[in-house]
Every structure is written in C-alpha cells, then in structure tokens.
Amino acid sequence: MPAPHRGWHEDSAAILVGGLLVALALAVGWLWRPLTGADSRAEHPKGWPNPLAASINKPQTWDASPAAAFVDRKGKPVTMAILLGLGWIVAVSAAGAWLRGQRVTGVLPGAVLLALLGGLAYLLAAQKVIHFYNLEYPLWALLVGLVIGNTVGVPRWLAPALQGEYLIKTGLVLFGAEVLFSRLLELGLPGLLTSWVVTPIVLVVTYLFGVHALKIPSKSLCMVISADMSVCGVSAAIATGAACRAKKEELSLAIGLSLAFTALMMVAMPPFIREMGIDPIVGGAWLGGTIDATGAVAAAGEILGRDLGDKRPAEVATTVKMIQNSMIGLIAFAVAVYWSGWVDRGASPLRRSLAAEAWLRFPKFILGFVAASIVCSWLFTRGAGPALWVDGAIDGFTGRLRGWLFCVGFVCMGLQTVFRELAPVFVSGRPLVLYVLGQALNLALSLAMASLTFGWLFRQGGGP
Amino acid sequence: MTSVVPAAPPGIATGVTRLATALAVIALVWLGLLPRLGAWAPVAGHIRRMEEGRINTAAMVYTELERLPLRPDWIGDELALWRLPTLSREHR
Structure with missing residues (x-):
C-alpha cells in the first residue's frame, strides 16, 4: 500500500473520522429522540430509531436470485440505502486520504470501485446457504480481492485508494462504541x-x-x-x-x-x-x-x-x-501493550524507559477504540433512556458502517495478497x-x- | 497489518481470461450449486428453523443479532448471580 506521510498518520485519521462518526450517530439519535416511550425497552427493543439508518444498509439474504437481496423481509426496497452506504464508504476513504495528505481526486475513482466490490462481497455472503452456515462476509471480501488481484492485478489508478488498514482501523474505532462494559x-x-x-x-x-x-x-x-x-x-x-x-x-x-x-x-x-x-x-x-x-x-x-x-x-x-x-477492547489493549513493550522490541536493549519505548510502537488507533467504548459505556449506564440512545446509534448507523468498513478493508487486503505468499503460512x-x-x-x-x-x-x- | 501491492500478472489478455473464468466459477456456485444445496432437505430445514427463529447466523457481534441478548427474566430463579446460594449449599 502506498503510504504517503505528508499529513496525518493513518491511526490519527482513523481516530478522528471514527470519533466524528460515533458523535454524529449519537447527535442525530438525540435530536430525533422519541417523544414517547423514550425509556421503554419494550417499545424500542434495539434502541431509539436513528434516522441515519435510512442512509446505510446491506444486501439482504437471497436464495436463487440475487435480485431478492435488494428487498428486505417486509418487502421494502433497500437499494437506495445500499447505494447511500457505498457513499459513506467513499466519504470515509476520501476523508482519510485528505487527512493523510493524499490527493482526494486521485482516490475517488478507486474508492467507488472498492465500495462496489465490497457490495459484491456482501451479496455473496447474503446467499442463504452461506449466510445461515455463518460463512461471514470477510471471507468473501478476501475472495473478491484475491480473484481480481491475482488475475488482472491492481491497476495503477486504484492503488492510491487501497487504504485497507485505515478503513479497518476506522471500523475498529466505530466498533469501540459496541463494546459496552456494563x-x-x-x-x-x-x-x-x-x-x-x-x-x-x-x-x-x-x-x-x-x-x-x-x-x-x-x-x-x-x-x-x-x-x-x-x-x-x-x-x-x-x-x-x-x-x-x-x-x-x-x-x-x-x-x-x-x-x-x-x-x-x-x-x-x-x-x-x-x-x-x-x-x-x-x-x-x-x-x-x-x-x-x-x-x-x-x-x-x-x-x-x-x-x-x-x-x-x-x-x-x-x-x-x-x-x-465485551472483552475485546481490554484484550486488544493488552495485546497492543504487550506487543509494543516486549515483542516488537525483541532482544534490543532499552534506549529509553520501557513506557516510552512501548508508546513509540503502540498502535494509537486502539486509544480511539477504547475511548469510544468508555464514552458509550458511560452513556449506557446513565439510565434506560441513554442506554436506548446508545443502542439505537449502534444498530442504526455505527454497527452497519463498521461492517462496510471491515468488508471493504478486507477487499483491499485480498487485492494486495499474492496467492504464493499464502502458501508458506498454510503448508506447515x-x-x-x-x-x-x-x-x-x-x-x-x-x-x-x-x-x-x-x-x-x-x-x-x-x-x- | 503489512501490505504489498502484488506485481501485475503476466499479460492482460491472460489476466482477463483468468478473471472471466473465476467469475464464471463464482456465478456457477452461487447461482447454481448453492440454491440446489439450499433445497436439500437437511439444509433447507436448518435455514427454515433459523428464519423462523429470526436468527442472524452471520452476526459478527451481539449488536447484529435480531434480539439483543439481555439478562433473561428467569435467570434469578435458576442462578444466584452475585452470591453463593446459601440455601442450596445447606441442601447439599
């Protein structure tokens, strides 16, 4: 992946973009909070309805015809919400490119194609046999990327848009909002x-x-x-x-x-x-x-x-x-500390304090993940209403966008993987x-x- | 996660042929094989049960489940959540 460092580091960009998206979901949820039954889990089993839910969805399960993937269980078309969801992916990609000092116009065409490939991966994952036997979308996103990367290759114009790590890290910051300690x-x-x-x-x-x-x-x-x-x-x-x-x-x-x-x-x-x-x-x-x-x-x-x-x-x-x-946040944090403090350093002698050495190598996006988790966990414990507010923001927006970001991130990973590099990992x-x-x-x-x-x-x- | 852009495969025509072949295989599996497998009684039964129970089998985390797994109503009757149940220990 090309890694221009004229601007922000991708971890900082992921924290900012992810944090803003969580804040947006919470703000919209609060502004459009229900006037009645705001404290009732019976009325809002998955939280307050969030208007942003209309702007993002994914292909629904289908059996023999993929056309069924664009209509939900109630017979309502979801094509527009899927297309708008692709728009969110392009926007997050463009924001990341801009923050990292890349030329946004150079990234946009590739970001659109990657979003479409993510949609294809989701469509493959939504086939009923695949879906109901838990063969989740990351597998198919990798497959889509691998097939293209190892046949026609990655065209030059697509390369600047391959921000898989940034997309996954932004998705992880959003994921933090779902990790509620209570x-x-x-x-x-x-x-x-x-x-x-x-x-x-x-x-x-x-x-x-x-x-x-x-x-x-x-x-x-x-x-x-x-x-x-x-x-x-x-x-x-x-x-x-x-x-x-x-x-x-x-x-x-x-x-x-x-x-x-x-x-x-x-x-x-x-x-x-x-x-x-x-x-x-x-x-x-x-x-x-x-x-x-x-x-x-x-x-x-x-x-x-x-x-x-x-x-x-x-x-x-x-x-x-x-x-x-709900343990993922703590485990990811502990792994990041262990890796930056001990594993990455290897046997090399300490040139500064252990904490300073660890901080240098620490994957900073984890802080965004933990911060989102702490803020949403705190809100969640403020009472029945705030708990439904957080649940609605997750169910209506951040959870859906997190899925898309992971999906497109895995397409990028597949595109950048050569089959022969997989072999040594598998053969032993x-x-x-x-x-x-x-x-x-x-x-x-x-x-x-x-x-x-x-x-x-x-x-x-x-x-x- | 480290990343490398793979070297361009040899020959555009070869690459396009390989891509077309791969897409054909995917189409065959997803449009032909999987629907037939889904109609096979054991698989169809599993799918029907999951659909009836509104189970999102592909959920990656709990927030994607159709129903949030909240503390069940009956749990207090079956389990002492924050203490050892004295009565049952005496019983034992």
Missing part, C-alpha cells in the same frame, strides 16, 4: 467466571503453545489464531490482528480457520449436548463460551433449545457470547494444529467452568 455484568458471577477466567487462560496458553511448543515462527499468527479461537472469532481476530500488526495473510488464515470450525461446531455441538444429557443452561453457557462467532452461537442455541423445547440455552449462550464480545499445518488443540482446551475448560458455575456453585436449589 454488558459484562448481565449474567453476574457465573457469566464473569466463565468468560473472564477461561478466555484469558485459553488465549495465553494457546499463544505460548504455538510459540514455544509448535515453534510457529510468527508470534502475531499465534496471537491472532489464539484470540479468534478463544474470544469471539472474526471480530477478535481483526482487533488483535491490528493490535499486534499481524500480516494480512496471517489474518486471512486465522479467519478461514475460525469460520470453518465455527460452522462445524454450530452443527455438531447441539446434538452432542442433547445426547450427553448435559443440563440445558450449562449447555447454553458452553456453546457461548466456545463457538467463535456470535451468530453461530445464536444458531446453535436455537437448535439446542428447539430440540429440548427450552428457550433457556439460546438465551444463556448469546448472553455469554456478548460478555466475551502447524496453525491448524494450534487451532485444534487450543479449541480442545477451550472446550474442556469451558465445560468444566460452565458446569461449576452455571450447574452447581451458583445454581439455586442445588443444581440440575
């Missing part, structure tokens, strides 16, 4: 223990095993695989990958592994829990603690719940996963071994902790 407390101590004890143990043990036992040369690959497997799949891989500056091939591999195993676990775990006679609440907590992707957890919980005629597994599973989602097979062994540890520890906390220690009346 969500961590939804299931009390059982939820906290299941997530906060097991997840860090699995993350650290898997990482150390990859580095020291399997001797995988790339520490960042070990970290990205460990995070996506132990925390919450693709979103954790993106956040920690940016925090430890993983190579795009490593991030692609980690995402591919995660999605493959997620689909498998989503289908296999519910019948296993049922056949083994595991308590439904414990089973739900186990699903939430182990399956990587949030959507797949919801699906597995639904399958288990339907089989047992019990809604509790799905509710516990998605809530445990939400608690894990060690990343696969790391994922499988790490997931085995995750499955064992999560089941033990879920049984202990949800099944016995905190269970009213002495357990199932």
